[in-house]
Amino acid sequence: xxxxxxxxxxxxxxxxxxxxxxxxxxxxxxxxxxxxxxxxxxxxxxxxxxxxxxxxxxxxxxxxxxxxxxxxxxxxxxxxxxxxxxxxxxxxxxxxxxxxxxxxxxxxxxxxxxxxxxxxxxxxxxxxxxxxxxxxxxxxxxxxxxxxxxxxxxxxxxxxxxxxxxxxxxxxxxxxxxxxxxxxxxxxxxxxxxxxxxxxxxxxxxxxxxxxxxxxxxxxxxxxxxxxxxxxxxxxxxxxxxxxxxxxxxxxxxxxxxxxxxxxxxxxxxxxxxxxxxxxxxxxxxxxxxxxxxxxxxxxxxxxxxxxxxxxxxxxxxxxxxxxxxxxxxxxxxxxxxxxxxxxxxxxxxxxxxxxxxxxxxxxxxxxxxxxxxxxxxxxxxxxxxxxxxxxxxxxxxxxxxxxxxxxxxxxxxxxxxxxxxxxxxxxxxxxxxxxxxxxxxxxxxxxxxxxxxxxxxxxxxxxxxxxxxxxxxxxxxxxxxxxxxxxxxxxxxxx
Amino acid sequence: xxxxxxxxxxxxxxxxxxxxxxxxxxxxxxxxxxxxxxxxxxxxxxxxxxxxxxxxxxxxxxxxxxxxxxxxxxxxxxxxxxxxxxxxxxxxxxxxxxxxxxxxxxxxxxxxxxxxxxxxxxxxxxxxxxxxxxxxxxxxxxxxxxxxxxxxxxxxxxxxxxxxxxxxxxxxxxxxxxxxxxxxxxxxxxxxxxxxxxxxxxxxxxxxxxxxxxxxxxxxxxxxxxxxxxxxxxxxxxxxxxxxxxxxxxxxxxxxxxxxxxxxxxxxxxxxxxxxxxxxxxxxxxxxxxxxxxxxxxxxxxxxxxxxxxxxxxxxxxxxxxxxxxxxxxxxxxxxxxxxxxxxxxxxxxxxxxxxxxxxxxxxxxxxxxxxxxxxxxxxxxxxxxxxxxxxxxxxxxxxxxxxxxxxxxxxxxxxxxxxxxxxxxxxxxxxxxxxxxxxxxxxxxxxxxxxxxxxxxxxxxxxxxxxxxxxxxxxx
Numbered sequence: 001x002x003x004x005x006x007x008x009x010x011x012x013x014x015x016x017x018x019x020x021x022x023x024x025x026x027x028x029x030x031x032x033x034x035x036x037x038x039x040x041x042x043x044x045x046x047x048x049x050x051x052x053x054x055x056x057x058x059x060x061x062x063x064x065x066x067x068x069x070x071x072x073x074x075x076x077x078x079x080x081x082x083x084x085x086x087x088x089x090x091x092x093x094x095x096x097x098x099x100x101x102x103x104x105x106x107x108x109x110x111x112x113x114x115x116x117x118x119x120x121x122x123x124x125x126x127x128x129x130x131x132x133x134x135x136x137x138x139x140x141x142x143x144x145x146x147x148x149x150x151x152x153x154x155x156x157x158x159x160x161x162x163x164x165x166x167x168x169x170x171x172x173x174x175x176x177x178x179x180x181x182x183x184x185x186x187x188x189x190x191x192x193x194x195x196x197x198x199x200x201x202x203x204x205x206x207x208x209x210x211x212x213x214x215x216x217x218x219x220x221x222x223x224x225x226x227x228x229x230x231x232x233x234x235x236x237x238x239x240x241x242x243x244x245x246x247x248x249x250x251x252x253x254x255x256x257x258x259x260x261x262x263x264x265x266x267x268x269x270x271x272x273x274x275x276x277x278x279x280x281x282x283x284x285x286x287x288x289x290x291x292x293x294x295x296x297x298x299x300x301x302x303x304x305x306x307x308x309x310x311x312x313x314x315x316x317x318x319x320x321x322x323x324x325x326x327x328x329x330x331x332x333x334x335x336x337x338x339x340x341x342x343x344x345x346x347x348x349x350x351x352x353x354x355x356x357x358x359x360x361x362x363x364x365x366x367x368x369x370x371x372x373x374x375x376x377x378x379x380x381x382x383x384x385x386x387x388x389x390x391x392x393x394x395x396x397x398x399x400x401x402x403x404x405x406x407x408x409x410x411x412x413x414x415x416x417x418x419x420x421x422x423x424x425x426x427x428x429x430x431x432x433x434x435x436x437x438x439x440x441x442x443x444x445x446x447x448x449x450x451x452x453x454x455x456x457x458x459x460x461x462x463x464x465x466x467x468x469x470x471x472x473x474x475x476x477x478x479x480x481x482x483x484x485x486x487x488x489x490x491x492x493x494x495x496x
Numbered sequence: 497x498x499x500x501x502x503x504x505x506x507x508x509x510x511x512x513x514x515x516x517x518x519x520x521x522x523x524x525x526x527x528x529x530x531x532x533x534x535x536x537x538x539x540x541x542x543x544x545x546x547x548x549x550x551x552x553x554x555x556x557x558x559x560x561x562x563x564x565x566x567x568x569x570x571x572x573x574x575x576x577x578x579x580x581x582x583x584x585x586x587x588x589x590x591x592x593x594x595x596x597x598x599x600x601x602x603x604x605x606x607x608x609x610x611x612x613x614x615x616x617x618x619x620x621x622x623x624x625x626x627x628x629x630x631x632x633x634x635x636x637x638x639x640x641x642x643x644x645x646x647x648x649x650x651x652x653x654x655x656x657x658x659x660x661x662x663x664x665x666x667x668x669x670x671x672x673x674x675x676x677x678x679x680x681x682x683x684x685x686x687x688x689x690x691x692x693x694x695x696x697x698x699x700x701x702x703x704x705x706x707x708x709x710x711x712x713x714x715x716x717x718x719x720x721x722x723x724x725x726x727x728x729x730x731x732x733x734x735x736x737x738x739x740x741x742x743x744x745x746x747x748x749x750x751x752x753x754x755x756x757x758x759x760x761x762x763x764x765x766x767x768x769x770x771x772x773x774x775x776x777x778x779x780x781x782x783x784x785x786x787x788x789x790x791x792x793x794x795x796x797x798x799x800x801x802x803x804x805x806x807x808x809x810x811x812x813x814x815x816x817x818x819x820x821x822x823x824x825x826x827x828x829x830x831x832x833x834x835x836x837x838x839x840x841x842x843x844x845x846x847x848x849x850x851x852x853x854x855x856x857x858x859x860x861x862x863x864x865x866x867x868x869x870x871x872x873x874x875x876x877x878x879x880x881x882x883x884x885x886x887x888x889x890x891x892x893x894x895x896x897x898x899x900x901x902x903x904x905x906x907x908x909x910x911x912x913x914x915x916x917x918x919x920x921x922x923x924x925x926x927x928x929x930x931x932x933x934x935x936x937x938x939x940x941x942x943x944x945x946x947x948x949x950x951x952x953x954x955x956x957x958x959x960x961x962x963x964x965x966x967x968x969x970x971x972x973x
Contacts, residue, residue, distance in 0.1 A: 024858075067957075067958050067960060068958065068961075070960045070961075071960065072959075072960065073881065073885075073959055073960055073963060074960050074963075074964070075816075075960070075963045075964065075967055076884075076885070076888060138884065141884075142875040142876075142880065143875075145873075145874055145875045145880065146874070146875045146876065148874070149869070149874060153923075156920075157923065158925065171920065175913075175916055175920070178912070178916065179909060179912065179913060179916075182908075182909050182912050183906070183909045186905035186906060186908060186909060187902075187905070189884070189887065189905060190887075190891070190898070190901060190902055190905055193884075193887055193888050193891035193892075193901075194891055194898070196888070196891075197888070197891050197892045222895075225898075
């Protein structure tokens with residue numbers, strides 16, 4: 001069985017498919033291209049499920065790639081090494097799932113350059129899986145940078161027959177996204193280089209693997225410097241409040257499936273980075289920084305909840321709600337204990353599902369009504385009853401109704417932060433975070449109420465309800481939410 | 497003397513022989529056969545690359561009363577210079593077509609520049625160094641001016657003036673150095689300096705010498721010329737100009753920093769500061785620009801400053817990173833200018849001229865985009881590895897230089913912005929039938945582009961062998 005389960009296959013399968021798609025050999029036929037891409041995504045998901053089923057947390061999957069018998073950059077001690085422990089595995093499976101449903105959702109949202117679109121889409125999948133599985137800092141950084149190229153095209157290119165103005169907007173937000181992330185990753189690079197060097201100086205090991213880094217011998221002031229540099233890098237992706245301004249633009253102007261991927265998975269790479277670098281590799285400095293970071297997390301939760309309430313564009317509401325939810329993920333990590341970590345990972349999964357569902361709903365509404373403004377949108381519940389049903393359930397899930405996954409993770413996060421023994425500041429944050437969650441029901445219900453109820457205008461009377469593809473996406477999201485809500489041990493059991 | 501020639505000077509002599517051959521041909525052959533000028537140059541350079549294997553490198557060899565030397569370090573730089581010269585010569589097809597009758601003279605100058613560049617790297621005393629630099633400089637004045645039109649002449653003249661000033665600064669420094677040590681020979685100077693306490697005079701002299709040299713790399717106080725020169729220059733000459741002089745001058749600057757001048761902290765500090773200012777100037781200047789060639793001028797200046805910062809923090813490890821960086825950098829640059837050469841030099845080349853060119857020719861534009869992505873330092877290209885390796889050198893030089901590194905890293909974000917400015921229009925949609933989009937590459941241009949892209953990808957994916965080579969050379973200097 002072991003021979004079948006290889007991490008390189010998991011990572012590079014989308015990459016190979018992507019290269020195949022862009023090559024001139026592949027037929028330039030919309031249907032063939034789409035079916036091929038969907039097939040790859042579904043196969044990939046099944047494969048990742050297989051890996052999950054055979055996973056044994058006592059000995060995680062590890063694999064190393066050699067280049068002609070050499071390490072990748074031997075002079076720097078950089079090895080092309082991958083490792084799947086329980087957190088990586090959960091996130092990889094989640095990524096695979098999100099990409100699968102996003103590929104299903106692409107059908108009606110992408111109208112041209114199919115070859116290029118699906119090629120970039122699969123390349124992004126490869127890069128993100130690389131981030132989640134790499135066990136070496138420089139390889140992590142490689143995939144972190146690689147992901148920018150497809151993400152730029154996916155956000156900024158003109159995939160529909162849209163007006164010039166919208167095209168320009170999308171492009172500007174793509175440039176903003178790339179520049180913000182690149183700025184963050186430059187700080188991160190500084191952190192990585194310093195960590196690599198001081199680990200070498202104080203421990204004598206020329207290696208960039210996470211497992212080879214011993215933080216206790218590195219001078220404390222340098223540890224803080226490194227930790228802050230890394231946090232700025234991940235804070236752009238997560239995003240932490242002052243660094244968030246790229247997110248609403250990018251999420252709003254990207255096509256629906258890309259928004260799903262961005263909010264569902266791309267933001268999680270930031271949280272994963274904080275977990276892998278700060279939480280796991282530099283625990284000393286993190287235990288000092290965590291209470292301060294928890295305050296930032298609280299600001300994330302409160303501030304963006306208010307901002308989301310003020311928005312009128314459906315996609316912007318969902319985008320701001322993602323920032324708010326990522327604040328919860330960060331709070332869970334800051335608790336710096338087992339419960340907090342479990343809650344954090346669980347919330348990443350739950351939020352990925354919720355946000356995919358919400359973006360899908362927003363996308364469907366926009367596709368039918370050409371309108372995303374909740375002030376002018378009304379009465380679509382009457383013409384699209386099935387969509388309405390899904391929308392109600394997903395919105396209820398997102399505000400934390402028991403029986404759905406976010407309920408469990410929100411409760412766990414607060415418990416984790418309460419039981420943290422780092423500082424009283426964390427407990428304060430937890431105390432404030434819980435009532436603030438009510439705010440999410442304010443903006444979410446406003447979105448539901450304004451958008452769906454009321455009298456149906458004439459223009460909307462002829463719109464169709466959801467198609468099979470859209471039904472599949474929404475149903476699988478909902479199934480995930482219910483399963484994890486009722487059997488949380490599916491994920492939590494792995495983390496024990 | 498004959499012994500010296502056979503031991504280390506064969507490649508240079510081969511180039512010299514072909515210079516003479518071209519001179520004779522220019523007198524004998526009718527201008528109708530101008531096409532063969534390129535062929536003769538290419539054959540000459542390839543022959544010289546083959547002859548490099550005959551050069552004695554182990555142990556170091558000193559020739560002509562210690563005025564020239566040879567070791568693996570010089571051999572590697574000779575190899576890189578010749579390779580870049582080879583590809584630049586291949587790209588001169590369009591230029592030669594416009595100047596027809598003067599084609600042979602043009603190639604004489606090109607080969608002379610290569611000859612000068614090779615001698616700069618292997619020079620072992622200041623007089624030889626100065627003569628070689630002037631040989632390279634004078635050739636480049638003519639090369640820049642060889643394209644038709646007013647701009648090239650203006651560019652050439654501006655370069656001449658700046659170059660003359662910097663040569664003056666260099667000579668001033670050399671005269672101080674002679675005053676302190678009583679010698680112009682690098683080995684002698686090193687011996688004398690290392691046996692003495694460093695003095696203020698010595699610091700001033702070394703700073704002036706390095707300053708005179710690096711102004712040819714477009715470093716801050718003498719940086720402005722690069723904009724005009726790139727604006728007025730033909731792309732095949734830019735492929736030459738952005739690689740060969742850079743290699744030659746980095747070759748000698750790195751060696752001077754390690755050996756005769758590498759003693760003082762003042763020198764390190766001044767150079768580091770200047771390179772930071774250069775990076776700041778170049779990256780912020782290019783953000784406002786729309787002319788592609790000007791953007792590449794700024795990028796050339798900025799990239800030189802990154803490498804110079806690493807080189808100024810003298811250590812063997814840093815030297816290896818600088819060599820690797822240069823190795824990666826020259827190939828990206830040639831790829832970029834090969835594409836511009838295919839595109840043609842008639843227009844001023846604003847970034848928007850390239851609108852939608854991707855949909856016209858996927859392969860070529862993809863290659864160009866890859867080269868620009870490599871310059872911006874994105875992964876799976878050599879630019880990514882080169883940048884990480886170079887920055888690791890600065891990070892390893894102590895906490896004092898962390899602010900320097902941080903400033904450089906933030907400036908690379910500005911750099912990304914102007915690279916994006918070049919990249920974005922390529923993928924925009926436009927009318928397919930506009931005349932601007934027509935790309936008609938000939939074999940030699942496609943050949944250069946393909947080889948360069950292959951080099952970028954190979955060095956990006958399998959960097960270890962190349963880094964090992966650089967380390968070997970840096971440790972054996």
